[in-house]
Amino acid sequence: MPTLLKKSGLYVLKNLGLKNRDLIMKRQNNFYRMIFLTIAMLVSLVGAGKDKSSPSPTPQAEKKDAEAIAKDSSLPAQFKQLQNELITFSNLKVDYSHTRSRKIRGKNFTTKGYAIFAKPNKFRWVKKNSEILFDGKEIYQYSPVDKSAVKFNIGTEEGRQINRLMSLVLNFDALEESYTVAKFTGDKDISTVELKPKDKKDPVKFIRLKIDRKAKVLTGIFIQMPDSYSEYVFTHHETKELPGNAFDLPTNTKISSL
Numbered sequence: 001m002p003t004l005l006k007k008s009g010l011y012v013l014k015n016l017g018l019k020n021r022d023l024i025m026k027r028q029n030n031f032y033r034m035i036f037l038t039i040a041m042l043v044s045l046v047g048a049g050k051d052k053s054s055p056s057p058t059p060q061a062e063k064k065d066a067e068a069i070a071k072d073s074s075l076p077a078q079f080k081q082l083q084n085e086l087i088t089f090s091n092l093k094v095d096y097s098h099t100r101s102r103k104i105r106g107k108n109f110t111t112k113g114y115a116i117f118a119k120p121n122k123f124r125w126v127k128k129n130s131e132i133l134f135d136g137k138e139i140y141q142y143s144p145v146d147k148s149a150v151k152f153n154i155g156t157e158e159g160r161q162i163n164r165l166m167s168l169v170l171n172f173d174a175l176e177e178s179y180t181v182a183k184f185t186g187d188k189d190i191s192t193v194e195l196k197p198k199d200k201k202d203p204v205k206f207i208r209l210k211i212d213r214k215a216k217v218l219t220g221i222f223i224q225m226p227d228s229y230s231e232y233v234f235t236h237h238e239t240k241e242l243p244g245n246a247f248d249l250p251t252n253t254k255i256s257s258l
Contacts, residue, residue: 033204034223034230035132039123040175041114041209041221042094042234079181079193087216092117093238097128102228122247135247140255149252183205189214 113127124133131142142149183194210220
């Protein structure tokens, strides 16, 4: 008989038949895929731009770069140029609105929250009653309601899936290896980039990024899945210093493994 357990806001089904378990895992992994792809895009785009604290390039170097870009009008080159325009960060906080649609239910669901990032690899994704955080070593899903957290065990199938997605967040080369630039549109104010997965088995159909070129920030991400989509709108970008414990679990948090 299937048993429903709740772990830190996650409902975990035990004693399921293989078919039902595979379905649950597929849906859960698609959920985390959308979250981690969004985090990866934020980190790779906003964090890959020019560092305002670094020395400015010489006019000769800028001219050489511009000539190289002009000669290469390919979509990847345009995307790389856009990356170079964006502001990099050591710390970042953004507010977000997330709208998710499912064809089966025919309804849209919108949640709001905020996310914080710190170089080289820490992040905390916060929404009402649920958080996903990576402290640089372990990834947790934290429930502030009952002060409990689930640590993802990399040894399980769920953990291996999460680990593969995490590589996209922590390694921009992995992101470039997994997705190709399919379309690039816009002007000097707003640009839109469409990415498509190279792997035909990837459940993501395409990812659309919206960049404000005047403000030099990423303002939106649209992820199309086979039976749903997720749209994120980002506002109030802040790059001020974060507290030292910004990525720590609260004291006395009850931790279990998934």
